[in-house]
Amino acid sequence: MIPLYHDFTGERVLVVGGGSVGARKARRFATEADVVVVSPGFADADFGGAERVRSEVVPDDVPGWFDRVDPALAVAATDDAAVNARVESEASARDVLVNRTDTHGERDPGSVVVPATVRDDPVVVSVATGGASPALSKYLRERIEDDIAGAGAMAELTGALRDDLQGRGVDPERRRDVVRAVVRSPDVWTTLRTGNAKPRQLIDDVLADVAPELVK
Numbered sequence: 001m002i003p004l005y006h007d008f009t010g011e012r013v014l015v016v017g018g019g020s021v022g023a024r025k026a027r028r029f030a031t032e033a034d035v036v037v038v039s040p041g042f043a044d045a046d047f048g049g050a051e052r053v054r055s056e057v058v059p060d061d062v063p064g065w066f067d068r069v070d071p072a073l074a075v076a077a078t079d080d081a082a083v084n085a086r087v088e089s090e091a092s093a094r095d096v097l098v099n100r101t102d103t104h105g106e107r108d109p110g111s112v113v114v115p116a117t118v119r120d121d122p123v124v125v126s127v128a129t130g131g132a133s134p135a136l137s138k139y140l141r142e143r144i145e146d147d148i149a150g151a152g153a154m155a156e157l158t159g160a161l162r163d164d165l166q167g168r169g170v171d172p173e174r175r176r177d178v179v180r181a182v183v184r185s186p187d188v189w190t191t192l193r194t195g196n197a198k199p200r201q202l203i204d205d206v207l208a209d210v211a212p213e214l215v216k
């Protein structure tokens with residue numbers, strides 16, 4: 001499997017099964033997509049504002065739910081393997097992405113895995129174990145959470161810096177050196193993590209070191 005980031009803005013996601021796993025996946029996708037969860041019962045959990053439809057899905061109902069919701073991704077999250085299998089095969093027949101939550105290992109084409117994910121927007125780090133150990137994915141995610149503190153601010157700072165240098169017509173090789181120096185600067189990280197950084201001052205301090213001719 002090859003990790004890619006998919007923009008679900010304006011897309012629809014169908015979640016079949018409203019237990020704790022269905023709720024977790026609904027929360028995940030509802031940050032971007034319109035999510036519909038179909039289930040006879042719902043866990044006492046947060047569904048991220050997803051639309052909930054109280055209904056039991058038998059395998060022959062599955063095509064009707066795909067027609068009704070027209071999803072870009074279907075999540076098979078019931079504890080009934082026959083229903084989950086039908087969601088998977090229907091998605092596959094329609095070229096719709098599918099996340100099957102009750103299996104691992106060999107998958108049909110179009111089958112996707114939901115990785116453990118840490119965000120410090122716009123930075124995203126995700127972990128998967130090829131389905132071998134979701135508990136390990138979760139543990140590594142928890143460890144990475146602390147490590148990436150400040151990464152979102154770093155991305156914004158260096159994004160603005162590269163735009164600025166590009167706009168000033170700085171030679172691309174020089175620009176890359178400067179941006180690489182900033183992302184590797186322990187001082188910049190420390191300052192960003194305290195949250196009271198003045199970005200322009202930070203940039204000028206690094207430029208003074210690596211490219212004094214570029215200090216405005």
Ligand SMILES: C[C@@]1(CC(=O)O)c2cc3[nH]c(cc4nc(cc5[nH]c(cc(n2)[C@H]1CCC(=O)O)[C@@](C)(CC(=O)O)[C@@H]5CCC(=O)O)C(CC(=O)O)=C4CCC(=O)O)c(CCC(=O)O)c3CC(=O)O
Nearest residue numbers: 101102103104113114115116128129130131134135137138
């Ligand atoms: C294949 C995959 C398909 C998919 O769902 O996308 C899948 C499948 C299964 N998970 C199972 C169990 C558990 N899953 C978790 C947790 C998470 N599971 C997630 C992803 C994935 N789970 C995909 C592979 C990802 C990878 O490659 O690593 C995470 C990362 C993302 C998310 O779901 O949001 C989320 C952590 C989120 C976070 O907190 O960061 C825990 C831990 C816990 O609950 O504390 C346990 C119990 C401990 C254990 O078993 O490890 C079972 C067995 C069920 C049973 O025993 O019946 C199956 C089915 C099977 O393996 O057959």
Ligand SMILES: NC(=O)C1=CN([C@@H]2O[C@H](COP(=O)(O)OP(=O)(O)OC[C@H]3O[C@@H](n4cnc5c(N)ncnc54)[C@H](O)[C@@H]3O)[C@@H](O)[C@H]2O)C=CC1
Nearest residue numbers: 017018019020021022039040041056057077078079101102
């Ligand atoms: N991918 C993951 O991270 C994990 C996956 N699992 C797997 O996912 C499955 C679901 O896990 P949980 O949410 O903990 O189970 P659960 O038993 O709490 O919830 C299952 C949900 O599916 C609904 N459901 C059952 N039959 C249905 C049908 N015919 N149509 C629509 N909805 C139906 C139930 O009402 C319930 O809301 C488990 O069977 C397990 O194999 C379990 C833990 C983690």
